[in-house]
Amino acid sequence: MYMYDLNHDQGMFLLTPDSKILDAFIRPSSMPQVVEGEQIGSYLTPAAAAALQEAVQKGEQTMLDLQFREMSGTYTYQFMKFSSGRIILRETEQAGSTSVKSMAHYFQQSPQPLLLTSRAGVIKDMNEAFEAFVGEPARKYIGEHLNAFFPEFTSDWVYDRLEDPEHEDAFHRAANVNQIGGEIERVHCTFVPEEGGAYYVIEMVTDNTSPLAGFSRWHEDALTGLPNRLVMSQKLQDALLQAEQDRTQCAVLFIDIDRFRLINETLGHVVGDQVLQLLAARLQSNVRKTDLLVRLGGDEFMLLISHVKEADEVEYVAERLLASLHPPLEIDGFEFHLRASIGAATYPAHGTTPDMLIKAADAAMFKAKNDPVENIRVYKSQMSQDFAEWFYVENDLQKALMQNEFELLYQPQFHIDGEKVCGVEVLVRWNHPQRGMLAPGQFLPVAEDTGLIVDLGHQVLKQACRQMKAWQQTYDTKIPISVNVSMKQFMQKDFVTKVENIILETGLAPTCLELEVTETVTMDIERTYKVLQQLKKLGVKISLDDFGTGYSSLQHLNELPFDVFKVDQSFVKKMVHHERGRAMVHTMLKLGEIFNVKVVVEGVETEFEWETIKTYGNPLLQGYKFSHPLTEDQFSNLLRQTPAED
Structure with missing residues (x-):
């Protein structure tokens, strides 16, 4: 998960290692609209695209002067590349043509009444919509002060900004104003830093028109029609000021759709986009009129809750949103069962600025996403440390792959008698040079999120096969070795090769x-069947891990050529106190017999579990009752001392 600075003086792109747009925070004055997933080079001039490509290859932090095809002028960006390969382009300062000039066409064509003033409040220009609004030839007022139109302009902060010679940062704010006749309820005022001066674009908003109407091109998410992150930044700032004045609370919910990436990777982005559109409509229909739902990008949404009276109110709203996702979304006869993780942060308890609140909500969402039970988490200070931990791990992963810092452990699988070794599963650990041995839960979720799981999986598979071959030659055994394959790795086009x-x-x-x-591979049953058949032609065996915990149906099990079912340890743990738990394990073993596949029961730790399973059949057993995960030398000793079953 990445944090984005929502200040208005910066534009920012987040790119994949091959320069595709993952996300963008777009400042209206300086950047064109872009589409996620497209190459950023398609928006740049050839020279700018070449300069960016050179920076990508070098991978060093630098400053780039870039020109966009649809924009005049040159814009300066700070280029940063993380060890994971992801790239950030952060706008710093502009060169060449000014930002006011770059939006001149929009200024003149906008249906909203717009004024251009100097920072001293002197009118420099106006568009035709403004003249029509005034109802008289108004260009004669160019050169006059703003109070020619607003003699009772009561918004002190606007004049403070206009007259403050030290203020150099861009901002975009709304305020209530009084105008003779009372026709104008609000104005939007955008400060635009210029080379050799500075200007304000002032937008008149009448007849309860949305204060963002004149800038809808930059404020609306093109896919869902929801407001975007720019709107959230503006509205959140206003909400905080209002809450401070009223001595009330407001809250932010950060909403992330769990495992949504699987839909894009298995069914394609067209289907993924349809799901997002239906999802946005579903969420919006469960939001109060006084609250603001925006799409940040990808599968991330944010909700601003205004006028919070009680802390429980925030969790109630979050629970209502989660409940709205319970009915499946239907597209072309296919049902999508979605779950979400929600992080909540409240003003003033968890932050007093927009940036603080958004970071807190994001950190809470991160915690919820990694919690198998709680889908809603309210921010606590420890969460920021956990979030930082995620970032540090991501930064070190690429280096770890290059320097072979990952080590394999081997979990033996035994005959039902508990003596003969019948197989072995490979487990991976990270021997971090500073932090010591890291368990899978500390780095595999990060590897999945960044896509590095593909390279890690390939490295583990090669090392495991090489080691198994060495054991076979030394101990004359033909026991199989089991290697986990992630969904992302399985879906690679060249996986079988x-x-x-x-x-x-x-x-x-x-x-x-x-x-x-x-069982997640059954989401795209046709592709999965094709890949599994190709693997079977090679002679490779296929094992269904965590059997009974995922998406598959009995029909899928009948259609797909599995050789092994692995009963998840969660079912084994329920055997002790629940008759239904014992019945579930018994049923799974019977299914193995019916489908004529080998069954491995994971997580067997007690005598009771072992003896109970014996009465149900003859599966292979894996768990601490028989052996902990072993190092290479320890497993070699086990093979030397224990009879192996070919």
């Missing part, structure tokens, strides 16, 4: 390799 190349390179017999996939 990579598996085949590893088999050829290491010399391991394909029948001695089991690839473990989870």
Whole structure:
């Protein structure tokens, strides 16, 4: 998860390692509209695109002067590349043509009445809509002070800004004004720093028109029609000022759709976009009129809750949003069951500025997303540390892959008698040079989120096959080795080719390799079937991991060529106190017999669990009752001392 600065004096792009747009915070005065997923180079002039590509290849922090195809002038960006490969372009200062000139066409064509003034309040220009609004030839007032039209302009902060010679930062704010006749309820005032001077664009908002109407091109999310992050920044600032004046509270909810990326990766972005549109409508229909729902980008949304009276009110709103997602979304006869994680932060308890509140809500959402039970979390100070931890891990992952810092452990699988070794599952740990040995839960979610799980999975698979081949040659055994494959890795177009190349390179017999996939692969049943059939042709065995915990139906199990079912340890734990828990394990073992597949029961730790499972059948057993995960040397000793079943 990434944080974005919502100040109005910066534009910012977040890019993939190959320069595709992941997200963008767009300042109206200096950047064109862009589409997520497209190459940023398509918006740049050839020279600017070449300069960016050179910076990407070098990977060093630098300053770039970029020109956009649809914009006049040159804009300066700070280029930063993280070790994960992701890139940030952050606008710093402008050169060449000024920002007022770059929006001159919009200024003249806007249907909203617009005035251009100097920072001293002297009128410099106006558009035709303003002249029509005044109802008389108004250009004669160019050169006059703003109070020619607003003799009772009562918004002190606007005049403070106009007259403050030290104020150099861009801002975009709304205020109530009084005008003779009472026709104008609000104005929007945008400060535009210029080379050699500074200007304000003042927008008149009449007849209860949205104060953002004149800038809708930059304030509306093109996909869902919801307001975007720029609107949130403006409205949140206003809400905080109002809450301070009224001595009330307001809150921010950061909403992230769980595992939404799987939809894009399995069914494509067209379907993903349709889901987002329906999702946005569903959420919007459950939001109070006084609150503001925006789409930040991707599968992330944010809700501003105004006039909060009680702390429980925030959680109630979050629970209502989650409940709205319970009915599945339907597209072309396909049902999408969505879940969301929500982080909440309240003013003034968790922050007194927009940036503080958004960071707090984002950190709380991060905590909710990694909590298997609670989908809603309210911010606590510890969460910021957890969020920072995520960032640090991401920054070190790429280096860890290059320097081979990952180590494998081996979890033996035993015959029902608990003596003969019948297989082994590979587990991965990160031997961090500063922090010591890290468990999978400390880095695998980050690897999944960044896409580095693909390279990590490939590295683990090759190392595991090479080690298994060495054991076979030394101990004359043909037990299989099981390697977990992530959904992202499985969906790579060249996945089967990579598996085949590893088999050829290491010399391991394909029948001695089991690839473990989870039930999420059944989301795209046609593609999954094709990939599994190709793997079966190679001779590789396929294991369904965490059987019973995911998406698959009995129909899917019948259609897909699985060789192994792995009963998840969560079912084993329920055997002790619940008759239904024992019945579930018994049923799964019977399904294994019906489908004629091998069954492995994970997480067997007690004598009771072992003895109970014995009465149900003859699965393989894996768990601390028989062995903890072993190092390479420890597993070698086990093979030397324990009979292995071929």
